[in-house]
Amino acid sequence: MESELERLRKKVENFPSASAYNRLAELVRLGGDNPGAEQVCRRCIKEFPRNGQAYVILAEIELANGRKDEAIKNLLTAVERDNRSYAAHRMLADHYIEIARPPQALQHLRQILTFKINDPAVLKKIEQITGKPPTASVIRQVTGGSNAVVPGRPAEPTPLANKIIPAADGLAGLCAEAGVRGALIADEKGRVVSSKRLSPEQEDILAALAGEIAKAAEQSLTAVGQERLSMWTIVAEQGQVLSFKREQSFSVVILAEPGVRPAMLEIRARQALIDLGTG
Amino acid sequence: MQEILNQLNRVRGVGGSLLVSSDGLPMASALREGIDEAQLAASIGSVIEHSLSLATHMKLGAQKHLHVASDQGSLLLMSAGNGYLVVVVDQQANLTLMQLETKPFLERIAQRLSL
Numbered sequence: 229m230e231s232e233l234e235r236l237r238k239k240v241e242n243f244p245s246a247s248a249y250n251r252l253a254e255l256v257r258l259g260g261d262n263p264g265a266e267q268v269c270r271r272c273i274k275e276f277p278r279n280g281q282a283y284v285i286l287a288e289i290e291l292a293n294g295r296k297d298e299a300i301k302n303l304l305t306a307v308e309r310d311n312r313s314y315a316a317h318r319m320l321a322d323h324y325i326e327i328a329r330p331p332q333a334l335q336h337l338r339q340i341l342t343f344k345i346n347d348p349a350v351l352k353k354i355e356q357i358t359g360k361p362p363t364a365s366v367i368r369q370v371t372g373g374s375n376a377v378v379p380g381r382p383a384e385p386t387p388l389a390n391k392i393i394p395a396a397d398g399l400a401g402l403c404a405e406a407g408v409r410g411a412l413i414a415d416e417k418g419r420v421v422s423s424k425r426l427s428p429e430q431e432d433i434l435a436a437l438a439g440e441i442a443k444a445a446e447q448s449l450t451a452v453g454q455e456r457l458s459m460w461t462i463v464a465e466q467g468q469v470l471s472f473k474r475e476q477s478f479s480v481v482i483l484a485e486p487g488v489r490p491a492m493l494e495i496r497a498r499q500a501l502i503d504l505g506t507g
Numbered sequence: 508m509q510e511i512l513n514q515l516n517r518v519r520g521v522g523g524s525l526l527v528s529s530d531g532l533p534m535a536s537a538l539r540e541g542i543d544e545a546q547l548a549a550s551i552g553s554v555i556e557h558s559l560s561l562a563t564h565m566k567l568g569a570q571k572h573l574h575v576a577s578d579q580g581s582l583l584l585m586s587a588g589n590g591y592l593v594v595v596v597d598q599q600a601n602l603t604l605m606q607l608e609t610k611p612f613l614e615r616i617a618q619r620l621s622l
Contacts, residue, residue: 235530243531243549247557430565437561444553445575445582451547452523452538452595454577462558465568469561483565 233259243447246272246279247440253285262289278417280310287319296323307336312343312419312432321353330357344428399424401503402480402496407488409467412481413500414438421478430483438471438481461490472497508619512537515612520600522580525593526616527551529559534590551584551593574602585609588617 236252239245249272257265266289272282283306290299300323306316317336324333334357340350399411403424410425418439423431446457461470463486470482470490480497512524516537523538531552536544554573562570573584583594583605592613596605 239553243553245553433561433564437557437564440557441554441561444550444557447550448547448554448575448582449577451550452542452580452582454579454581456577458576458578460554460573460575462562462567462573463571464562465571467565467567469565469567 240268240271243444244275245440245443246276246282247436249276250279250281250285253282257285257289262293265289278309280306280308280313280316283309284313284315284319287316291319307339310419311339314340314344318350325357333357343432399480399500402482402493402500405488405492405496407485408493409483409485411483411497411500414479414481416477416479426483434469434481434483438469438479442471442473442479459490459494470494470497472501508535508616509537511612511615511619515594515609518605518608518612520597520605521609522595522597524595525551526587527555527591527593528589529555529591531555538595547593551582551591554584555591572606583609585613587613588620590616590620592616 233252233255236248236255239248240252249268253265253268253272256268266286269282269286269289272279273286276282283302287299287302287306290296290302300320303316303320303323306313307320310316317340321333321336321340324330324336334354337350337354337357340347344350399413399422402408402411408425410423410430412423412426412431412435413421414435415421416439418435420431420435426434441460441462442457445460449455449457457473459470459472462468465486467486468484468488470484470493471479472482472494473479478501480500482493482497484493508526512526512535515521515524523542525536525538525544525547526534527548528534529552531549533544533548538544538547554575558570558573562568570586572586575582575584578598580598580600581596581602583596583602585592585594585606592609594605594609596602
């Protein structure tokens with residue numbers, strides 16, 4: 229039977245995706261082949277330069293090999309590419325603690341709290357550095373700005389940086405529909421622009437996998453001579469996920485109860501995109 | 508299996524059909540000329556892989572079907588035991604009706620695959 233490693237190798241050759249490269253790099257690394265894993269990461273970076281995870285894996289390999297300077301450089305690139313990379317922020321925080329630069333460490337730890345509110349490990353670390361638990365106002369302050377600047381890096385404008393929008397109001401009408409468990413709006417790179425009634429973990433998984441499904445779905449449609457994915461749905465026994473796309477940029481992804489009919493949700497989803505200024 | 512797909516293609520609104528394994532390998536095909544079945548099967552395999560992962564993480568249970576749509580038509584993916592039946596759906600087709608009409612074909616395919 230074909231091993232997972234072989235399957236992934238074939239996949240990155242024939243149908244490459246950032247997630248396939250990342251999984252392959254992790255598996256090669258677990259097999260003890262660090263140079264091989266590094267090569268996979270570098271190929272991933274070349275083909276998918278916006279993917280942050282490859283930089284994190286590369287940094288882990290470099291740290292294990294004592295190449296600390298290169299690792300830190302890659303971790304900074306990782307948070308620049310993906311400001312919600314938990315691993316990269318944690319590793320950078322540890323690095324700054326180690327070199328006795330607590331303000332920089334705190335900046336990275338607080339950045340984590342913007343997308344992983346009340347993460348026990350991060351709160352504990354902040355307490356260790358400051359000698360006191362983070363106050364509610366500190367947590368509110370960091371969580372209030374989901375597009376906070378990455379420490380040591382210029383602010384990256386978000387897709388909607390020039391629009392004045394209330395964070396999740398565009399989804400309020402959609403989430404008021406019966407049977408909707410939660411919804412989010414993501415950009416084409418899988419970054420969450422707005423979200424309602426979803427936990428941070430659900431947001432991350434939903435946005436990332438919805439992005440991968442959309443890419444593969446578009447390839448499938450192209451193969452049968454159709455263009456422009458407009459929607460996809462997964463209907464399962466205990467729920468469904470629906471995604472509606474507009475103008476090849478933003479998608480609304482909805483987590484709903486099994487019996488909900490997509491027609492009404494589509495109207496609400498398209499309205500949410502218009503409300504958000506992306507329509 | 509080929510005969511089942513040929514019969515399925517006679518259903519109104521069906522523009523072709525393909526049977527793929529869950530890892531994206533074509534098992535049988537009745538597609539229009541010019542469609543690269545290997546390319547379609549590979550991308551469908553990726554859709555299935557990521558959707559299964561999403562269903563697991565979101566605790567959605569077993570998948571019933573997937574639907575991928577564009578302005579020119581859509582693709583309907585239905586679990587058929589050890590494989591997936593992919594139906595190319597014309598733009599004007601009624602999806603609910605098509606799901607009902609494809610059900611007997613799906614059951615026959617699932618039965619054959621379980622042998």
